Amino acid sequence: MLKIFSKKSHKTITKKNFLYVFLFLNFFVICNTLFLDPLKSNEIQPDKLIPISEKKSSENYILGPGDKLYIFHKDIPEYSGNFSIGPDGFVLLPEVFQVYAEGLTIHELKEILTNKYREFVKNPNIFMSISQLRPVRVYLSGEIARPGYYTISNSYNQGIPEITKDFVNTSEMANVFPSGKYSDYILPTVFDSIKAAKGLTIYSDLSNIEVIRKNTISNGGGYIKTNLNFLELINGDTSQNIRVFDGDKITVKKTDENHKDQFLKVLNTNISPSEIAVFVSGKVESPGRISVPTGSGLNQAIALAGGKKFMSGDIEFLRFYGNSKVEKRKFRADMNADLSTYKNPILLQGDVINIKGSIIGNATEFINTTAAPIITSYSLYNLFND
Numbered sequence: 324m325l326k327i328f329s330k331k332s333h334k335t336i337t338k339k340n341f342l343y344v345f346l347f348l349n350f351f352v353i354c355n356t357l358f359l360d361p362l363k364s365n366e367i368q369p370d371k372l373i374p375i376s377e378k379k380s381s382e383n384y385i386l387g388p389g390d391k392l393y394i395f396h397k398d399i400p401e402y403s404g405n406f407s408i409g410p411d412g413f414v415l416l417p418e419v420f421q422v423y424a425e426g427l428t429i430h431e432l433k434e435i436l437t438n439k440y441r442e443f444v445k446n447p448n449i450f451m452s453i454s455q456l457r458p459v460r461v462y463l464s465g466e467i468a469r470p471g472y473y474t475i476s477n478s479y480n481q482g483i484p485e486i487t488k489d490f491v492n493t494s495e496m497a498n499v500f501p502s503g504k505y506s507d508y509i510l511p512t513v514f515d516s517i518k519a520a521k522g523l524t525i526y527s528d529l530s531n532i533e534v535i536r537k538n539t540i541s542n543g544g545g546y547i548k549t550n551l552n553f554l555e556l557i558n559g560d561t562s563q564n565i566r567v568f569d570g571d572k573i574t575v576k577k578t579d580e581n582h583k584d585q586f587l588k589v590l591n592t593n594i595s596p597s598e599i600a601v602f603v604s605g606k607v608e609s610p611g612r613i614s615v616p617t618g619s620g621l622n623q624a625i626a627l628a629g630g631k632k633f634m635s636g637d638i639e640f641l642r643f644y645g646n647s648k649v650e651k652r653k654f655r656a657d658m659n660a661d662l663s664t665y666k667n668p669i670l671l672q673g674d675v676i677n678i679k680g681s682i683i684g685n686a687t688e689f690i691n692t693t694a695a696p697i698i699t700s701y702s703l704y705n706l707f708n709d
Contacts, residue, residue: 383539386424386432387569388412389457394436397448402440405454418443428539429453461516461567465575466528468521468595468672475511475519475567512564513551514594516573522595522617525586525669528578529553534565535572557588586669590618601670603628605678606635620667622658624676631656631678640668641675 386392388410396402402417409415412425419439424432433451440447456477464470513534517523532551538544549565556563567573589595598614601624608629615624621640625631640652652665656678660667 382428382430383542384428384453385537385539385568385570386427386429386453387457388425390424390453391455392424392429392432393452393454395450396440396444397450399444426540428541431539431541456510457569459511459567459569459571461569461571461573463516463520463573463575466524466526466577467517467575468524470520473516473519475515477510510566512566513573514556514564516567516571517575518594521672523575523586523589524671525663526577526579527586528576529557529585529589531576531578533574533576534567535574536568537570553589554585557592586663587618599670599672601672601674601676603676603678605639606632606680607678608632615670619670620662621670621674621676622660622667624670624674625656625658625678634680636679638666639675639677639679641677642668642671643673 386408388408391405391407392414393405394403394416406414406416408424412423413421414424415421416436419436422432422435422439427435429451433449436451437447437449440449458474458476460472460474462472513532523529530552532553533548534551535546535548538547551563551565552560553563595617597617599617599619600612600614602612603624604610607625610628613624613627615627619627621638635656637653638656640650640654642650644650652668654666657666663669
């Protein structure tokens with residue numbers, strides 16, 4: 324049986340459907356705001372960590388345990404002074420007592436303190452600066468000579484300027500003092516971090532160094548990252564050598580291409596140690612652990628060990644990687660091989676070179692070893708029978 328709908332009822336149904344759709348869309352938007360935005364804030368946001376000026380870098384510095392703050396209250400000297408952030412992340416202040424400062428920037432903490440001190444002061448006028456920075460702890464991975472965690476201390480600072488009435492009355496104090504202009508810090512950079520980890524390897528892709536950093540709360544939280552090109556730094560572009568913050572993760576990507584010229588160019592800088600230790604054993608004049616200039620080849624190490632002995636044989640070459648992988652090579656010696664070739668690789672810290680004996684050399688050594696007791700015994704026999 325067919326049902327006939329009037330125009331009026333049809334309009335009513337259409338309005339109801341429109342209302343349902345409208346309510347559903349609103350519900351979706353609310354859910355997206357409540358649930359999806361926090362997830363996005365914890366994601367790594369690419370290409371947002373860029374080389375920036377030191378003033379901007381100071382504004383994004385995230386406070387943590389070990390930092391010491393200078394807090395100045397205008398006209399209230401008893402509230403002013405140096406205050407340290409404790410291991411629990413709290414800073415103990417007059418009147419307001421414990422305030423959680425870890426994870427905040429100077430400006431975020433200043434806003435919180437201004438609101439708290441409104442309970443005790445009519446118009447709080449607070450100025451803040453970092454009087455002592457905590458050491459920076461960074462993690463380096465990838466094509467690094469010695470991957471791992473490294474603690475890099477900030478250099479000595481000349482302290483906080485004397486606060487005078489004339490200084491307080493200057494209109495630019497609010498802009499200058501929190502920026503740390505009056506502190507003489509030399510702040511650690513990506514270059515310093517790689518240097519602390521004993522430099523790069525011959526497989527390092529200098530054009531692709533990734534830095535991941537914790538983002539400030541006011542900028543959305545989560546993490547931010549950037550990719551640096553150290554080839555440009557070597558050519559003089561210092562903007563690629565950004566400041567590192569506590570908790571940064573630096574990853575040097577790997578390349579399968581042979582960048583001998585690139586690597587040797589890096590060795591002319593002080594990012595790598597001037598010497599590395601390798602081990603030379605077997606048929607050489609002075610076997611053992613030897614130090615060679617960074618960037619040396621296998622043949623140079625053999626020469627520094629006194630050279631091969633007469634009637635020596637093949638060369639065994641071992642290289643150990645951090646992932647328990649071992650590279651093995653066995654070849655005939657070629658003292659004229661070009662640097663960074665299969666028979667004359669550029670050496671890395673801990674490489675092992677073993678010069679084996681030849682068939683004739685081994686046979687001669689066996690005869691000398693076994694014949695020596697016989698000859699000695701025969702000589703003693705003749706001595707006592709004379």
